[in-house]
Amino acid sequence: MASVTYAIVFSGEIVEGFQVISVKAHMAKLLKADAEKMQALFSGKTIVLKRTTDKAEAARYVSVLKKAGASVRVKIIKSDPAAAAKTATPASKAPAATPEVPDADFTLRPNKGNLFEPEPEVESPDLDLSEFSVAENDGTPLIEEKEYEQADIDLSEYSVAENDGSNIIEPAPEVPKLDAPDFGLDEPGAMLDTIKEDVELLDPDTTGMSLAFPGTDLLNKDEKKGKPPPPPDTSKITLISNFDI
Incomplete structure (x- = not known):
């Protein structure tokens, strides 16, 4: 007969609506864990908090942890002792299989009292x-x-x-129906015909024009503004050798 083991696993996720600081504080109190163990719990890796064959006990652990804000899950592990005995091999031939999820080296303390401190009763004024x-x-x-x-x-x-049968408000005029012509669609990529105007080409008289040779001065002497400015005086400017080269 196959045996069932309930593994309570935790991956560092919290229940929606809880604060991480509050969840860590309650889990440290429940699991009696120090700061190093709490850092391992919330590292993002899946860790087994408890293994039990009692379904009711697993449900109680899950209920307590979820009330503290920890999003825990129950992983069901089934094993067949008879099949395991038939397929067992000597230890020298095959090493023992390592579990996929590491076990935590701490347990839950007994549930005594309340997880959260009850709110103090407000006394009605006299x-x-x-x-x-x-x-x-x-x-x-x-x-x-x-x-x-x-x-x-x-x-x-x-x-x-007196009502003589006429309407108080004139009815809206009827919209005439338009008979649209049957426009056909051309093939994709076809060039559409455009309306072009016939423009008369000009024929100017260029008999009195000629092209000047390259480099020819096109302005006459009287059209020039003046002499070009003299070149700048660079007699007082010296160059220093660049010793970095």
Whole structure:
């Protein structure tokens, strides 16, 4: 007959709505773990907190840890003792299989008391109301009623016209139906015909024009603005050798 083992595993995740600092504090108290063990618990690796064959005991551990904010899971491990005995090999031929999830070297302490400190009871104040009394109800309303004067409008000059069957509001004009021509679609990539205007080409008279030779001065002497400026005086400028080269 196959035996079932319930492994309670934890991967460092917390229940939604809890704070990490609060969860660590409660788990350290429940598991009697120091700072080094708590750092290993919240390292992101999956760690087995408890192994048991009792389903009810596993459910109690999960309930206690989830109330503390730890998102734990139960991993069911099934094993068949008869099949394991048939397929067993000598220790010299095959090493023992290592578990996929490491076991934690701590256990849960017995559940005594409350996980969270209960809120203190608020004592109701002892007020002396002997000087106060409730007035008798004599029918007087708590809020005074306001009287509103009704407007007196003279409508003697107005009358309602007889209904001769005509509409009070003119109906909206009917939208005429348009017969759209049957436009055909061309093949993809086809060039669309565009409307072009016939433009008359100009034929200017260029008989009196000629091209100048390259380098020819196109301006006359009287069209020039003036002599070009003299070159700058560089007699007082000296160059120093660059010794870094």
